[in-house]
Amino acid sequence: MIPTIRDVAREANVSIATVSRVLNGLTGYSDKTKQKVIKTIEDMGYHPNAIARYLNNRRTQTIGVMFPAVTNEFSSAVLQGIEEYALERGYSVLVCNTAVDGNRTMKYLQVLRERQIDGIIFASEVLKHEYKQMLDTMQVPIVLVSSKNEDPKVPFVKVDDRQASYDAVRYLIDKGHKDIAMIAGTPEDPIAGIPRLQGYKDALYDNGIPFRSSRVAYGDFHYDSGQAAMETLLEQERGVTAVFAASDEMAVGAMNAAMQLGIRVPEDLSVIGYDNIRLSRMIYPALTTVGQPLLQLGRDAVDKVITMIETGKIVPSLIVPHEIVERQTVKDLRT
Structure with a gap:
């Protein structure tokens, strides 16, 4: 039989109100009483009824x-x-x-x-x-x-997506890269797509590197779109030494597309991602990326x-x- 709050109160030799106060973190009882009620709850396997709790404090937790x-x-x-x-x-x-x-x-x-x-x-x-x-x-x-x-x-x-993207591109520039492409997210996405692309553009501009629209391909933040975007970039652009992808999944897709064409990472092409998901450290070579504290x-x-x-x-x-x-x-x- 499932125990009720009345059963807990009877077993602990306290009032139902005291049990309720302990459950809801209210005051009005000694620490000894609190510990006795908690132990009784644990021993009996009592779980407060969600409906009753809602009626009591107007919350469902x-x-x-x-x-x-x-x-x-x-x-x-x-x-x-x-x-x-x-x-x-x-x-x-x-x-x-x-x-x-x-x-x-x-x-x-x-x-x-x-x-x-x-x-x-x-x-x-x-x-x-x-x-x-x-x-x-x-x-x-x-x-x-x-x-x-x-x-x-x-x-x-x-x-700060714009700043994080800026820092990723600046990292590539500091490593000597000037011919940098980007695999951006959905063009109309104001949350991650637009600010991450803007960070890429701003980093180029601040370092005297002209922006070229032909060096930007778009995806949807997932693996397959990264692979397709990398194929597009390789078809329309020559001389790119590094690619910044707006997500780790797209970065891994880009790496796979490059490797299938015999392009080595990082010997022939550098890649940096965004997110620092588990996949980024599980692949080989392990992906350099922008880390978010997920x-x-x-x-x-x-x-x-x-x-x-x-x-x-x-x-x-x-x-x-x-x-x-x-x-x-x-x-x-x-x-």
Whole structure:
């Protein structure tokens, strides 16, 4: 038989109210009583009923997380950080795969509304007007991760994509490269596509290197598109010594396309990626890349949304640091 809060109170010889206060982190009992209640809960295997908990404090202790693709390594790493920290704070996570084109977003927002979730983490997708209208009716805190929004009531957690891309290209320039191509993300994507391309252009300009549109090919941040983009670059451009890819998956696809044509990395062509997913260190040669603290992005997003849930106050946005992770795919032309 599944134990109830009444059973726990009887076994611990305290009131039901005391058990409830312990479960909800309230005061009004001694440490000895607290330890006795906790031990009784553990011994009996008691789990608070979610509906009863909601009726008690108007919270379900549940956070909705919306990702356009939960199967890629970037999303998996961020989601791991979200789940780990949410569980540490006593919250459950309901993950919604909205699909790359976001065509399931409105449906999932309705699902989260019906589930009475306490807050939402919205990842790697533009917060469109229709989404915002639905979220306004839900009246729950929203935090963006790896996305950005101009509404001060909707804080975000992300790296500075333009600066990170700038630093990647500057790294190649510092290694003696001047003929640098880019495999950029989706051209119209304001989250990662546009700012990463701008960082590439700015780094070239600041170092006296002319920008050539023929040295830019576009992908969708995934492996196959990186391979196809690399093939396009090799067809239309000669003399390129280095390629900056706006994601690690595209960088690995580019490396494979080059190697199939007998182009060696890094001896003939240097490659640098973006994200520092596990794949970047598992391949050979190991990929030099822009490192994002993916687990920390998830943890910081959860911290912000829980703070907003529990205090009712808006928290500031956060730009997290990035780094250049040096491995084996960039040749130093100065030596």
